[in-house]
Amino acid sequence: MTTLTDRPHTALLVIDVQNGVVAGAPRRDEVIANINALLEKARSEDVPVIWVQHSDDGLVRGSDDWQFVPELVRRDAEPLVHKEYGDSFEATELEELLAARDVGRLVVTGAQSDACIRSTIHGGFVRGYDVTLVSDAHTTEDLTQYGAPAPEQVIAHTNLYWRWQSAPGRTAVTAETAKVTFSG
Numbered sequence: 001m002t003t004l005t006d007r008p009h010t011a012l013l014v015i016d017v018q019n020g021v022v023a024g025a026p027r028r029d030e031v032i033a034n035i036n037a038l039l040e041k042a043r044s045e046d047v048p049v050i051w052v053q054h055s056d057d058g059l060v061r062g063s064d065d066w067q068f069v070p071e072l073v074r075r076d077a078e079p080l081v082h083k084e085y086g087d088s089f090e091a092t093e094l095e096e097l098l099a100a101r102d103v104g105r106l107v108v109t110g111a112q113s114d115a116c117i118r119s120t121i122h123g124g125f126v127r128g129y130d131v132t133l134v135s136d137a138h139t140t141e142d143l144t145q146y147g148a149p150a151p152e153q154v155i156a157h158t159n160l161y162w163r164w165q166s167a168p169g170r171t172a173v174t175a176e177t178a179k180v181t182f183s184g
Contacts (some may be wrong), residue, residue: 003128003169007104010182012038012049015088015110015120017072018053020065022111025139026151034137034177035109039072047182048101049078054087054116072157086119098129105130107109107180113140114148121162125172135159135174145159 014035022028042049043102051168053091059081068074073113081092088094108131110117117138124131138158142151149157165172175181 003182004104005101006142009048009103010102010105010107011041011042011050011098011101011103012107012182013050013052013088013109013120014039014072015052015108016054016072016112016116017069017110018059018065019067019069020059020063021054021141022069022139023065025111025141026138027139027154031109031137031139032069035072037177038064038107038109038134038180039135041180042107043075044180048097048103049075050081050094050097050117051078052081052083052092052094052120053078054111054141056084069117070073070129079087083116083145087123088116088120089123090119104128107132107182109137111139111141113138113151114143114154115140117160120169121172125165125167125170128170130171131162131173133159133162133174134177134180136176 017172081094081096083092121131140151152155163174
C-alpha cells in the first residue's frame with residue numbers, strides 16, 4: 001500500500017536502544033526482550049535489520065552511555081545509521097539504505113517514544129512508507145520533573161494516536177511483538 005512504488009519489502013528499525021538512553025526506562029527489560037524476539041524473527045525471514053544510534057552533547061559518541069545495550073547484538077552485515085537529530089532520516093543515509101533494499105514498510109522499535117521514535121515514525125510516514133509501531137517494543141525516560149506525563153502515559157498515548165494516523169496510499173498501525181508480521 002506504500003506510496004513508494006516497487007518497494008515491496010519490510011525492514012526492522014532498532015532505534016537508540018543505548019545504555020544512556022534506556023537506563024531507568026519503564027519496562028526496559030521487557031522492551032529489550034521484545035526487540036530480541038523481533039530480531040530473531042526478522043533474521044530468520046531474511047528481513048533487513050537497520051540499527052540507529054544517536055549522539056549529541058549529552059550522548060557522546062564512543063562513550064559507554066552511547067553504546068547499544070549489551071542484551072542486543074548487532075550483526076556486522078546489519079547497517080548502522082548514526083544520527084544527531086530525532087528523526088532517523090534527517091542528515092543520515094537511512095533513506096538510501098532502505099531504497100537499496102526495496103523497503104517500503106518499516107517496523108519500528110526502540111527509544112524514546114516521545115522523541116526519536118515519534119520523529120522517525122512521522123518522518124517515514126511523510127516520506128511515503130507504511131509504518132508499524134511495535135506497541136510493546138518502545139519506551140521512554142521519565143521527564144515528569146519537566147512537566148511531561150509519566151512514561152507509561154507517554155508510551156500509551158504514542159500507541160493510541162499512531163493507530164489513528166492516516167494518509168493517502170499508506171498505512172500507520174500498531175502491533176504487539178507477538179502479532180508483528182514482516183510480509184505485506
